[in-house]
Amino acid sequence: xxxxxxxxxxxxxxxxxxxxxxxxxxxxxxxxxxxxxxxxxxxxxxxxxxxxxxxxxxxxxxxxxxxxxxxxxxxxxxxxxxxxxxxxxxxxxxxxxxxxxxxxxxxxxxxxxxxxxxxxxxxxxxxxxxxxxxxxxxxxxxxxxxxxxxxxxxxxxxxxxxxxxxxxxxxxxxxxxxxxxxxxxxxxxxxxxxxxxxxxxxxxxxxxxxxxxxxxxxxxxxxxxxxxxxxxxxxxxxxxxxxxxxxxxxxxxxxxxxxxxxxxxxxxxxxxxxxxxxxxxxxxx
Amino acid sequence: xxxxxxxxxxxxxxxxxxxxxxxxxxxxxxxxxxxxxxxxxxxxxxxxxxxxxxxxxxxxxxxxxxxxxxxxxxxxxxxxxxxxxxxxxxxxxxxxxxxxxxxxxxxxxxxxxxxxxxxxxxxxxxxxxxxxxxxxxxxxxxxxxxxxxxxxxxxxxxxxxxxxxxxxxxxxxxxxxxxxxxxxxxxxxxxxxxxxxxxxxxxxxxxxxxxxxxxxxxxxxxxxxxxxxxxxxxxxxxxxxxxxxxxxxxxxxxxxxxxxxxxxxxxxxxxxxxxxxxxxxxxxxxxxxxxxxxxxxxx
Numbered sequence: 179x180x181x182x183x184x185x186x187x188x189x190x191x192x193x194x195x196x197x198x199x200x201x202x203x204x205x206x207x208x209x210x211x212x213x214x215x216x217x218x219x220x221x222x223x224x225x226x227x228x229x230x231x232x233x234x235x236x237x238x239x240x241x242x243x244x245x246x247x248x249x250x251x252x253x254x255x256x257x258x259x260x261x262x263x264x265x266x267x268x269x270x271x272x273x274x275x276x277x278x279x280x281x282x283x284x285x286x287x288x289x290x291x292x293x294x295x296x297x298x299x300x301x302x303x304x305x306x307x308x309x310x311x312x313x314x315x316x317x318x319x320x321x322x323x324x325x326x327x328x329x330x331x332x333x334x335x336x337x338x339x340x341x342x343x344x345x346x347x348x349x350x351x352x353x354x355x356x357x358x359x360x361x362x363x364x365x366x367x368x369x370x371x372x373x374x375x376x377x378x379x380x381x382x383x384x385x386x387x388x389x390x391x392x393x394x395x396x397x398x399x400x401x402x403x404x405x406x407x408x409x410x411x412x413x414x415x416x417x418x419x420x421x422x423x424x425x426x427x428x429x430x431x432x433x434x435x436x437x438x439x440x441x442x443x444x445x446x447x448x449x450x451x452x453x454x455x456x457x458x459x460x461x462x463x
Numbered sequence: 464x465x466x467x468x469x470x471x472x473x474x475x476x477x478x479x480x481x482x483x484x485x486x487x488x489x490x491x492x493x494x495x496x497x498x499x500x501x502x503x504x505x506x507x508x509x510x511x512x513x514x515x516x517x518x519x520x521x522x523x524x525x526x527x528x529x530x531x532x533x534x535x536x537x538x539x540x541x542x543x544x545x546x547x548x549x550x551x552x553x554x555x556x557x558x559x560x561x562x563x564x565x566x567x568x569x570x571x572x573x574x575x576x577x578x579x580x581x582x583x584x585x586x587x588x589x590x591x592x593x594x595x596x597x598x599x600x601x602x603x604x605x606x607x608x609x610x611x612x613x614x615x616x617x618x619x620x621x622x623x624x625x626x627x628x629x630x631x632x633x634x635x636x637x638x639x640x641x642x643x644x645x646x647x648x649x650x651x652x653x654x655x656x657x658x659x660x661x662x663x664x665x666x667x668x669x670x671x672x673x674x675x676x677x678x679x680x681x682x683x684x685x686x687x688x689x690x691x692x693x694x695x696x697x698x699x700x701x702x703x704x705x706x707x708x709x710x711x712x713x714x715x716x717x718x719x720x721x722x723x724x725x726x727x728x729x730x731x732x733x734x735x736x737x738x739x740x741x742x743x744x745x746x747x748x749x750x751x752x753x754x755x756x757x758x759x760x761x762x
Contacts, residue, residue, distance in 0.1 A: 187658035194559035197552045198572065201632070204625055205579050208590045215593060262485040269482035284490065286752060291493055293679065293748040294741060295686020297713045301737035302496050304720060305503040308730065328489060356471055358478035379581065386583025389688040389713065393720050413585040417689060420589060435589040442581055450574075 209439065216436030219429040225437070229399045234419075234427060241434050243401050244415035248438075250316060250402065251395060251411060252385035255323035256377060259331050262324075264373075267335035268361040272347065285336065291329035297389035299326045304393035317405040319395025323384045331380045338372030339365065371453045378449040382442055388413035412438045493745075500738040507731035516735065522699050529732040531739065533701050537616065537709030540702055541691060542684045544620035549628050550677055557635035558661060580629035588693035591622035596694055604706055616702055616709040619695035623684050631680040638672035639665065641759065671758045678751030682744045688713035712740050 227240035274281050303322040312318065342365055350360045366373070388411070396408030397418070412434060419431035507516065507529065519530030560572055599621070600613030642665055650660040666673070696708020697718060716733050 183656065183659065187656055190555075190658060191559075191563065194555045194563065197555040198559050198564075198568070200552060201556055201579070201628060202572070202575050204628075205575050207594065208582065208586070208625075211590055211593050212586065262488065265478070265482040265485045266489055269486055273479070273482065282756075284486070286756070287490060287493065289752050290745060290748050291489075293682050293686075293744055294493070294496070295688065295713065295744060297686060297688045297716055298496065298500070298737050298741045298744075301716055301720075301734060302499050305499055305730075305734055325492065328492070332489065356475035358475040359471070361482075362478070382581050382583075386581075386585070388583070388585050389717060392717055413583055413689065416585050416589060417693070420592065420693070432589065432593075435586055438583060439586055442583060442586075443578065446574075446578055446581055 212432065212435050212439050215429075215432035217433075219426075219433045220436060224430065224433055228401060234422060235424060241412070241415055241430070241437070243399055244410040244412045244434065245437065246401050247316070247395070247398075247409035248385050248412040251319050251323060251391065251409060252381050254316070254320040255327060255384045256381045258320060258324040259327050259380065260377065263328055263331035263335060264366070267332050267339055268365060270332075270336060271339035271342065272361045272365060273357055275344075275347070285333070288329045288333050288336075292333055295389070296326050296387050300390040300393045303390070307394065314394060314396030314408045315406045316395060316402045316409040319391045319409060319411075320405075322390045322394045323387060326387065326390050327380045327384050330383060331376060334376035334379065335369075335373060338369045338376065341372075342368060371455075374452040375449045378445050378452070382445045385445075386413060386438065386442060388417060412441075497738075497741065500734050500741060504731050504735035504738050507728050507735055510728070516732075517739070520701055524726050524729045524732065527728060529728070529735075531712070531732075531736060533699055534710055534712045534715045534736065535739070537695070537702055538685060538711040538713075540616050540705070540709055541619045541623060541695065541711055542681060544616065544705060545623035545627060545684050546677060546681050548620060548624035549631060549680060552624075553628055553631045553635055553676075553680075554673070557632055557639055558665075561636055561639040562657065562661060562665070576629045576632055579625075580633070584626070584687060584690045585693075587622055587626050588690035591618060591690060591694040595621050599706075607706065609706055611706055612696075614694060614696035614708055615706050616695060617705040619691045619709065619711070620705070622690050622694055623687055626687060626690060627680045627684050630683050631676050634676040634679055635673065638669050638676060638755075638758070641672075642668050669758075671754050675751035675754035675758070678747050678754070682747035682751070685747070686713060686740060686744050688717050692717055712736050716740075 221240075223238065224240040225245065226242055227238070228243045229241070230237060230239035270281050270284055274284075299322055303318065303325070307314075307318055346364065346368065347360060350364045355364070391411050392414060395411060397410050397414055398408045399410070400407075402409040416431050416434045416438065419427050419434060422428060422431075511529070516529055516531060517535065518532050519528070520532045521528040521530040522533060556572075560569065564572070595618045596613035598613075599615055599618045600611055603617065604611045604613070646664055646668065647660050650664045651657070655663065691711055692714035695711060695714065697710050697714055698708040699710050700708075702709045716736050719729070719733060
C-alpha cells in the first residue's frame with residue numbers, strides 16, 4: 179500500500195514536471211521558429227518602406243504601412259479606452275465601494291464581456307457601419323478595438339484598485355477631499371505602477387488583434403494620413419502575405435511575424451520595467 | 464474661499480457625471496451588441512425558421528440556403544479537442560506551480576505564462592503553419608495510413624490548445640490559491656503525503672473551480688478566429704474525423720465579409736453566425752462565472 183502510493187506520487191510528479199517543461203518549451207519553439215524563418219529576409223528596407231508596385235509578387239517594398247497603421251490604431255484605441263476605463267474603474271472602487279451587490283454585478287458583467295471574442299465586436303461594428311453607410315477607416319478600427327479592450331482594461335485596473343486600503347480613502351475624506359479629488363489625486367497616483375502595466379498589456383492586445391480590425395480598418399498600401407482613411411495592420415499584413423503562393427512573399431510574412439513578436443516582447447519587458455520603477459513612489463502602510 | 468469650494472464642487476460633479484456616463488455605457492455594451500446583431504440577422508430570421516438555419520447542412524448562399532450546422536459542428540470539434548489536450552497539461556502544471564515548485568521555477572514560469580498569453584493570435588497561426596501543419600501531415604496522418612495536406616481539425620485543435628493553455632493555467636492557479644492553507648496543513652499534519660493531500664483535499668475542494676476553468680477555456684477557444692482559420696483548412700463539409708479539414712464559425716465570418724454585400728441575405732446570415740457565436744460564448748462564460756462566484760462564497 180505504502181509503496182504503491184509512493185510510486186503514484188513519483189509518477190505524477192514526473193508528469194507535472196514534464197507538462198511544466200512542455201509549456202516552457204512550446205514558448206521557446208514558437209519564438210525560435212519565428213526568428214529562424216523570419217530573420218533571413220529581415221532588412222532595413224522592409225521596416226522603412228511602404229509596399230511598392232509588385233510587392234505582393236515578391237518585388238521591393240516593405241511593411242512600414244502595416245507597422246505604422248498598427249501603432250496608430252493601437253495608440254488611438256488605448257487612449258480612447260483609458261478615457262472610459264479609468265473613470266469606470268475608479269467609480270467602482272471609490273464611489274461604489276460600499277455597495278457590494280452592485281459592484282459585484284458590474285464585475286460579473288465585465289467578466290462576461292471580457293470573454294466575448296473580438297470577431298463578434300468586428301461583426302457588430304461592421305453591421306453598424308453598413309447601417310450608417312461609412313466605409314472602412316482608421317477611425318472605425320480604433321472605435322471597434324476600443325470597445326473590445328475596454329472590459330479588459332477596466333478589469334485589470336480594477337484588480338489594482340482593489341488593493342487600496344480603506345484607511346487611505348477614509349483619511350483623504352476626513353481631510354475634506356471630494357470624491358473626485360480622492361479618486362484622481364490620491365487613488366490614481368497610488369496605483370500608477372499597476373495602471374501602467376495594465377495599459378501596456380491592453381496596448382499589446384490592441385496591436386495583436388486581427389479579427390476586430392479586419393472588417394473595420396480595412397487594408398491599404400499607403401500610410402494613413404487622416405482618420406477617415408483605411409489603415410493596414412500588422413496581423414492582417416502577415417495573414418495576407420502568408421496566403422500568397424510566392425515564396426518571397428511568404429518569407430516576408432515570417433519577417434513581419436518576427437516584427438510583431440518583437441513588438442509584443444518589448445511591450446511585456448517595458449511593462450515589467452515600469453511597474454518596478456514606479457513601485458517606489460507608492461505610499462507604504 | 465467660497466469661489467474655491469464652489470469650483471471644487473463643480474469639478475466633483477463633472478467628474479462624477481462623466482464616471483456615471485461611462486459606467487452606464489459599459490454596462491449597456493453587451494445588450495447593445497446582442498440587439499445590434501439580432502436586428503442585423505432579423506432579415507434572415509423572418510424568412511427561415513431558426514432550427515432550419517442552425518441544423519441544416521446546406522450552405523449555398525447563391526441559392527439562398529444558409530445552413531450553419533457544418534460550421535457549428537466544426538467549431539465544436541476543434542474546441543472540444545483543444546480543451547481535451549489543454550486540460551491535463553494545465554491541471555498538472557498548475558498543481559506543480561502552486562504545490563511543489565521551488566522559487567526559481569516560479570520566477571521562471573510566471574513571465575513565460577505572461578508572454579504566452581500576450582502573443583497575438585496571428586503569430587500562433589504562423590507557428591501552426593510552420594510547425595503543426597507539417598507535423599500533422601508527416602507524422603500523425605501516416606500513423607492512420609492517410610496522406611493529407613495537414614490543414615485539418617487536428618492541427619487547429621493543437622494550435623488552439625497551446626493558445627488557451629496560458630489562459631486556463633492562470634485561472635487554475637488562482638483557484639488553487641484560494642484553497643485555505645489550513646486545510647492542506649491539517650491534512651499534512653494527519654500524515655498524508657503531498658500527493659494524497661492534493662488528491663483528497665485540494666482537487667476535491669477545487670472541483671467546481673476546475674470545471675468552470677474548463678468552461679472559460681472552452682468559450683475562449685470557441686471564439687478564436689485567425690489562428691484557427693490559418694490551419695484548419697476551411698472546407699464547407701460536415702467533418703467526420705479529426706484529420707479532415709473543418710470550417711469553424713469565426714472563420715466563416717472572417718473569410719466572407721468581403722463578398723457578403725453582393726448576395727442577398729448573405730450579410731444577415733453572417734450576422735446570425737456572429738450572434739450564434741456570441742450567445743454560445745456568453746452561455747459558457749455565464750455558467751462558469753456563476754460557478755466561480757458560488758465557489759468563492761462557499762470557502
